[in-house]
Amino acid sequence: MRKRIRIHQARLGMFVEEMEGHGEGKSYRRGFLIASPQELADIHKSRIISLVIDTARGADVADDGTAVRVEAALLSRFSSNEIHTARALIQETKPVIHQLFSEARLSGLPDLAGAHQVADHIVETAQSSIVAIIGVSRLKTRDETTYLHSLAVSALMVSFGRSLGLPEDTIRALSVGGLLHDIGKMAVPVEILSSARKLSVSELAIVKAHPVRGHQMLRQFDELPPLVLDVCLHHHERYDGAGYPGGLEGERIPFAARLAAICDVYEAMTTIRPYKRAWSSAQTIEMMLKAPGQFDPALLRRFVSMILSGETV
Known part of the structure; x- marks a missing residue:
């Protein structure tokens, strides 16, 4: 299932299909798993407006920190x-x-x-x-x-x-x-x-x-x-x-x-x-x-x- 989320909702294990609004000087590939804390931190610090994730290929939005x-x-x-x-x-x-x-x-x-x-x-x-x-x-x-x-x-x-x-x-x-x-x-x-x-x-x-x-x-x-x-x-x-x-x-x-x-x-x-x-x-x-x-x-x-x-x- 494809779902559009805000970047503060991004977390480890999500599979990113699309991104809207790239950060300055930072190029992100499409179709990738957020596989490291550094990659997640880069996304959170960027000027990306939203992400489209595929919950069939990665994690969904978390309800809590668990x-x-x-x-x-x-x-x-x-x-x-x-x-x-x-x-x-x-x-x-x-x-x-x-x-x-x-x-x-x-x-x-x-x-x-x-x-x-x-x-x-x-x-x-x-x-x-x-x-x-x-x-x-x-x-x-x-x-x-x-x-x-x-x-x-x-x-x-x-x-x-x-x-x-x-x-x-x-x-x-x-x-x-x-x-x-x-x-x-x-x-x-x-x-x-x-x-x-x-x-x-x-x-x-x-x-x-x-x-x-x-x-x-x-x-x-x-x-x-x-x-x-x-x-x-x-x-x-x-x-x-x-x-x-x-x-x-x-x-x-x-x-x-x-x-x-x-x-x-x-x-x-x-x-x-x-x-x-x-x-x-x-x-x-x-x-x-x-x-x-x-x-x-x-x-x-x-x-x-x-x-x-x-x-x-």
Whole structure:
């Protein structure tokens, strides 16, 4: 989407298509990513009147400083080419994921061909690009929250599975499971799912039924690995047995679901949403470590080690 903005709204990570009014003695190229603090400072100091940005190829206007900090962190970690590649993959797969979820909402039968297409794309992507996808997908609009959350959880599960040395066929199933873990939310009324207010008890009960509703959708497909069904049904179980829907405890919770629970919470807490600021990786890790009973402690330690080693963001 092309959008005209004032120069004070320019920030790192934006893709500039056009500029109106050049600064004295300064020539700016067109069609470029604002990839460094110096380049951003030059734009802010110039006599440019406005910029036309393409939000499909770069960052959108920030609502607060959180998005700016995320963009700066991305640019300090990845090259502009890696970020561009990640954004391109997101733009390519987002319509497929949208169709996948739309079919689930309309007919109760998600488009599994689309799920496998996206999962294969993630698995076959270089690890550095997968990590960039996880970072870039944190900048979500309200309309993108469900779709990009699923994409990011899938990528995070692939990264985590590889760090654990799991077999490649398991990695591929984890990727599909990550994409489909919240498919049951398509059975939740849109006005409840997109609400920024505190939900009532009855509304919360409807939301908490989404693992069961998703499992009902997915068990209609005989070709899906059991691991995918486990992730969908049990990713909200807690290690101490206080989760839902089954109240399973400890290793009674399927391994893939214990892995998914960690990735799901981490991605949700570190992402920017229209109604909340994102937590940093450090803040999120601290919160997760201080939540005894919620996660498999051995798996959580391995996940934290992966984050701290820089294998993901």
